[in-house]
Amino acid sequence: MFESIILLTGPVEQSALASTLCRHNPGLTVKAVETAADLERDTLRRARLIGFATPVIVPPDILQALGYGAYNFHPGPPQYPGFAPAQFAIYDQAAEFGATVHEMADRVDSGPIVDVARFSVPAGISVIELETLAYMQLVEMFWRLAQALATQADPLPGLPLHWSNKRNSRRAYRAACDIPLDIGRDDLHRRIHAFGGNHYDMAPAIHLHGVEFRAVIPSQDPAADRP
Numbered sequence: 001m002f003e004s005i006i007l008l009t010g011p012v013e014q015s016a017l018a019s020t021l022c023r024h025n026p027g028l029t030v031k032a033v034e035t036a037a038d039l040e041r042d043t044l045r046r047a048r049l050i051g052f053a054t055p056v057i058v059p060p061d062i063l064q065a066l067g068y069g070a071y072n073f074h075p076g077p078p079q080y081p082g083f084a085p086a087q088f089a090i091y092d093q094a095a096e097f098g099a100t101v102h103e104m105a106d107r108v109d110s111g112p113i114v115d116v117a118r119f120s121v122p123a124g125i126s127v128i129e130l131e132t133l134a135y136m137q138l139v140e141m142f143w144r145l146a147q148a149l150a151t152q153a154d155p156l157p158g159l160p161l162h163w164s165n166k167r168n169s170r171r172a173y174r175a176a177c178d179i180p181l182d183i184g185r186d187d188l189h190r191r192i193h194a195f196g197g198n199h200y201d202m203a204p205a206i207h208l209h210g211v212e213f214r215a216v217i218p219s220q221d222p223a224a225d226r227p
Contacts, residue, residue: 001046002068002153004029006039009052017052017142024150041065050149051104053138060106069155070104072111073142075134077118081109082167084199086130089121091176091194097121097130099137101145103155109167112158115141127197170200179206179215 007018007030014032021030033039036056039049048068049058053075063070076085077098089097098118105111117137121130148156177195179188191204192215204215 002048004031004043004047005150006047006049007032008049008054008056010034013052020143020146021150024147028150036062048149052142053135057108058104063104063106068153071149071156072102072104073138074100074102074109075131075138076100077116078113078161079164080168081163083169084173086127086134087173087194087199088168090127090130091190094121097134099134099141101141110163113161114156114158115145116159116161117141127194173200174202177202177204179204181206
């Protein structure tokens with residue numbers, strides 16, 4: 001019997017998202033967690049899991065134990081599955097970006113797609129600004145799908161859409177930050193604009209004679225505001 005939802009998201013979102021789900025189904029039990037380690041396996045067969053803008057990768061055994069499926073709100077369109085979608089989209093100079101809701105599968109960002117939002121990428125936009133626009137789309141999609149997620153035991157209907165075969169990763173991000181000495185001017189500026197915010201403690205860098213020279217955008221450096 002469908003009786004609970006496990007909400008996998010950050011502490012800022014937990015209260016608002018849980019309240020929305022319970023408003024559609026007052027008898028629903030919603031448990032908010034931040035890590036896969038917080039999941040209680042003995043309750044999974046009566047539960048549905050919802051991941052919202054979370055970096056956590058849910059283990060396959062957890063997904064298989066869930067009685068009512070798992071859905072992820074991914075802050076990027078199907079063209080950008082995997083790690084750091086906003087950064088790679090800016091590096092690619094993508095004209096369009098968005099957000100995706102999909103069923104979770106054993107492989108990250110590969111499950112059936114149930115909802116997509118798209119928008120044009122404004123010229124010169126920063127990573128943080130693009131992430132904010134995608135996050136706003138995720139919020140709108142959550143409000144739109146909350147009733148179905150909270151009340152319908154059946155799986156959400158899928159869309160005839162497919163993920164890109166190119167799945168970005170931390171390794172690809174790190175490789176993009178490794179600047180060759182013969183890099184062209186345009187490529188260098190694109191890498192700094194996309195990856196220079198020092199997100200994930202990685203930034204474009206040149207290694208010369210055993211010394212690392214890092215290029216960080218000052219306004220996006222988390223350490224810039226520290227005393």
